[in-house]
Amino acid sequence: MTDELRGLLRESAEAHLPDRARMLARVERGTARPGAARGPRDRARTGTLTWPKIVLATLATAGTLTASALTVVAVVHTPDPPRQPAAVAPSAVDRTPPPTAGSRTEDGPLWADGSVDPHSNTYWAQSNVTLKTRKPLTALVVELRIALTAGVKDTGSWRTLPAEDFELSAREEGGFLVYRWTLKPGRNVPSGEHVFAGQYDHATGGRDAKDDAYRIDAAVAGEGGAAVWGGFA
Template sequence: MTEELRGLLRESAEGHLPDRARMLARVERGTARPGTAGRSRDRGRTRTGTRIRTLSWPRIVFATLATAGTLTASALTVVTVVHAPDPPRNPTATAPSAAGRTAPPTEGGRAEDGPLWADGSVDPHSNAYWAQSNVTLKAREPLSALVVELRIALTEGVKDTGGWRTRPAADFDLSTREEGGFLVYRWTLKPGRTVPPGEHVFAGQYDHATGGRDATDDTYRIDATAGAAGSGAAVWGGFA
């Protein structure tokens, strides 16, 4: 609704607002005039003498007030329409944000699934300044797809110093990053490569604050496609 149309409606509404005080004063003056009652009685008769019903002044007052109330309500309705806010023309819908990858489930751990078996351990050669976390995988069938993820909690002083695996480096893509309070190592088998049955180790190496480091919050997860049927399998666990 434009401002010009609002202005026209507002002026129209104000013009219909009755002056209640003026109307009451006019009624009082009419009832106070001398001879009014007589003239009213005379006007109450027709030429044939038939009496016409006339309204007494209290009824006139009540009728006037009722009319004023009706006009006031109508005017207020118009004013309300004038001041009602316009609805938004182009409401913007809020699209839900994309969910990020959740941390792998580790509660209770699952060390074996189909042809896969796995275990997490802190390498015995770790010391007071540096550590290595090993994920040992045993496969009973060839793997045509494999993702190994190692998550090291970012306790004091944790900093990546490298990673390795017992399989050829050319067979895997390795990514290392900090994410959600963890140092994350991820080995992904390249398309067209396979992992033969047997035992394989994937290790992440990192510095840490001087002294013993608590590995309770560290986790791992392995997802693989195994066998000629291409069935999926997943195992996970911790280092506590």
């Protein structure tokens, strides 16, 4: 390729947006200069080699300019910092495992007690958890744990508050038959006395309730959380 052709290609590259028609005209003028006449073989070689080189050089120049433009845009535009996920509100009731010993029957406006119902008999029993609150509750979880002594099997449960206000589960967990009443979101427990009871079969004879336990966790309207727990000894 002659020095003049290289100069023409350099001018086209510097223009950023090459004008193909103008560039071809410049190339033709350059190849038509005096003394540049060639034989058929030379013209054939020029037709097959020179134009592909010109086209490839033009494309390479355009590609380089495009890549440079993209690099500039990437440097100038700083992406927005990633958004932090929205903070998750903590549960209204902090569920912690019931204590294995001791009791706390009063906390703030809450008071509670556990007892075996006097109507229990030699093969069936009912355990009652009595809750008293001096203020309305916006969240409540009542858990009754019956030790899996011989023959213990769930036969039902009830509560004095509306059934539709609670989610109820009764399952065996870690050596206990566990009844759990959870107040549904948006529901409230009024001030007053409320009872939660679990019913179960057991082996014939007297049953010792010394390992049974209960726990109550609540959110008191306008005051925060409170918790009480105890046993049935």
